[in-house]
Amino acid sequence: MKIFTVVICSVMLIAAFALAENVQNNGESMMTINGGSRGEVPFPHEKHQQVLGDCNHCHNIFPQxxxxxxxxxxxxxxxxxxxxxxxxxxxKTLKDAGKTTGPTKCGDCHIRKD
Ligand code: HEC
Ligand code: HEC
Ligand code: HEC
Structure with missing residues (x-):
């Protein structure tokens, strides 16, 4: 009886961790920008904040x-x-300079609607 309870608890704990990790990877760190007729644009905001440092690379033309x-x-x-x-x-500027960068092609930013 005791062993059974321990096993059940362990399984639930593992499931809970797996769920939390999934939310971290697919949810919280990814924004979605409305990309109009070409389809929405997934955008890793946190990653840009970390890599670029200066918020005004983007927020110079729209507020936070x-x-x-x-x-x-x-x-x-x-x-x-x-x-x-x-x-x-x-x-494109970073690509031309041979640096690590993001996509420059339509289909690598936009997800086409069905
Ligand atoms: C590479 C571009 C880019 C950079 C750099 C950037 N942001 Fe953003 N940020 C965005 C975009 C795009 C949105 C979404 C705006 C919208 O919903 O119309 C946004 C939204 C936000 C929002 C509102 C949504 C939310 O998450 O609550 C806050 C707050 C914010 N940014 C803070 C910051 C801060 C602080 C920095 C610098 C450390 C920063 N941003 C750097 C592009 C950027
Ligand atoms: C000032 C420069 C700069 C601006 C502005 C910028 N990015 Fe990026 N982006 C980067 C860099 C640098 C990387 C590579 C980050 C890395 O992998 O280290 C990147 C990577 C990406 C990636 C790939 C991320 C990955 O995990 O492979 C996407 C998608 C992306 N950017 C979308 C956008 C969108 C959408 C905007 C506008 C809202 C934007 N970026 C504005 C510099 C920029
Ligand atoms: C680096 C990522 C990125 C790339 C590459 C990209 N787009 Fe976009 N696109 C966006 C974002 C973000 C928006 C929404 C913000 C805006 O309208 O400026 C957008 C908006 C749009 C819109 C809506 C404009 C409106 O005013 O309604 C169209 C249409 C579009 N893109 C087509 C394209 C086409 C076609 C290509 C390839 C030639 C392309 N995009 C390449 C990120 C990208």
């Missing part, structure tokens, strides 16, 4: 608020693809 890009796109403060061109521009 959820939904800021869509709001500024809607009222015309940001022009179409302005944020996208900032993302792509940095990735």
């Amino acid at each position: 608020e959820a939904g800021a890009i869509e709001k500024l796109n809607a009222d015309g403060t940001l022009s179409s693809k302005q944020v996208m061109n900032q993302c792509k521009g940095c990735h």
Whole structure:
């Protein structure tokens, strides 16, 4: 009886850890940016914060608020693809310099809708 309880508890503990790790990898650290007709853009925000250090590589054109890009796109403060061109521009500059960088092709940023 005692052994049985220990086994059940261990299994539950392992399941709980597996679940927590899954949330860490797929949930919390990945943002999703609305990419319009071309499909949404998964964006690792934390990774950029760590690698780039300076927040103003991006937040020079939109504030540090959820939904800021869509709001500024809607009222015309940001022009179409302005944020996208900032993302792509940095990735391309680093690529040309032979440094570790992010995607520069449409399909490597956007996930096409079905
Ligand atoms: C490579 C680009 C980039 C860099 C660098 C960056 N951010 Fe962001 N940040 C974004 C994007 C994109 C969003 C989403 C905006 C939206 O929802 O419209 C965002 C949203 C946010 C938000 C609101 C959403 C949330 O997570 O609560 C905060 C706060 C934020 N950033 C803080 C920071 C800080 C602090 C730094 C610097 C340490 C930083 N960001 C660096 C691109 C960046
Ligand atoms: C580095 C990542 C990245 C790459 C590469 C990229 N995009 Fe984007 N794209 C984004 C982001 C982020 C947005 C949303 C922010 C914005 O509109 O500026 C976006 C927005 C868009 C939009 C919506 C614009 C609007 O105003 O409705 C279209 C359409 C689009 N992209 C098409 C493309 C095409 C076509 C390519 C390839 C030639 C491409 N994108 C390459 C990240 C990327
Ligand atoms: C100022 C430079 C800069 C800007 C702006 C920038 N990135 Fe990046 N991005 C990087 C660098 C550097 C890496 C490589 C990070 C690494 O793997 O060490 C990267 C990596 C990535 C990756 C791949 C991450 C991985 O785990 O392989 C994606 C996706 C990405 N960026 C999307 C975006 C999007 C979307 C935006 C705009 C909202 C953006 N980036 C803006 C510099 C930038």
